[in-house]
Amino acid sequence: MSAEQPGAGAASPLSSGTTTAVIGAGVMGETLISGLVRGGHDPSLLLVVEKRVDRAQVLADRYGVRVVDDLAAVAVADTVALVVKPQDMSEVLAEVRDHVVPGQLVVSLAAGITTAFVEARLQPGVAVVRVMPNTPALVDEGMAAISAGSHCDVEHLARAEAMLAVTGKVLRVPEKQQDAVTAISGSGPAYLFFVVEAMIEAGVHLGLPRSTATELVVQTVVGSATLLRETGEHPTVLREQVTSPGGTTAAAIRELEDHKVRAAFLTAMEAARNRSVALARDED
Ligand SMILES: NC(=O)C1=CN([C@@H]2O[C@H](COP(=O)(O)OP(=O)(O)OC[C@H]3O[C@@H](n4cnc5c(N)ncnc54)[C@H](OP(=O)(O)O)[C@@H]3O)[C@@H](O)[C@H]2O)C=CC1
């Protein structure tokens, strides 16, 4: 617990003596917890509430965090991170409502759930920040977008930003962009892993040992991503550099265009955006 009131003067969740509660310690909850611990958060001031007892124990053993089984424990936290599935959000908010007061910051990492949704289920005046993180945060290469709710001041947003900045880049976006963000960077790692899977499978079809195909594809993806970031070149320029006239790449790209892969990405991401919008509606 902080020296005085929760939230008072806590500029960063990594400031000494600051308490953070994480509700829901699945994939994304662990990603957040591990990042905070790597960033220097005192594990004994990291409270974890997780439904699955065995999972909670794994995290306590792995990170030294304090597992609590009663949501009332979040009352002592400066920052409360909600990392449960969108479908569980109403239930969790009903349980924490009496234990979270203005002065504490609530950070929701759930897809689709708006700050208005969270605010309406908490006591009036509680500051809420919506975050869309992604799993590369596990290796400090995350991309998170954050948006302020209606009771946030600059300090609240800065606090949420500091929490996410430990594990990668953070962008402030208007909340109306969050569903599109979710479709791009939130779900994005899965699309790229899907492409990686497909390329490895293709290598195997072409007669390469699976281990060789895997090494070739993974390093090609890492190298290409690094080239994009370090040169700042437009991807079209980089693709054209690879595409020799009448060569192998041109033959492959023509097949991708014939199979409407570009259009498939567009409709796939529209589907993700629409699902994000629907998640909050389904919960209401
Ligand atoms: N995975 C990802 O890449 C990303 C996820 N997110 C968001 O993060 C959130 C969590 O996703 P993810 O980690 O993948 O999901 P998980 O299902 O892995 O984790 C959620 C955890 O919360 C637990 N839980 C459910 N209800 C409660 C409760 N009342 N109290 C305590 N714990 C509870 C769940 O237990 P049980 O399984 O028993 O229900 C589960 O262990 C989602 O809202 C998602 O939209 C955002 C960006 C990326």
Ligand SMILES: O=C(O)[C@@H]1CCC=N1
């Ligand atoms: O698939 C999902 O709903 C979550 C949100 C973004 C990534 N995973």
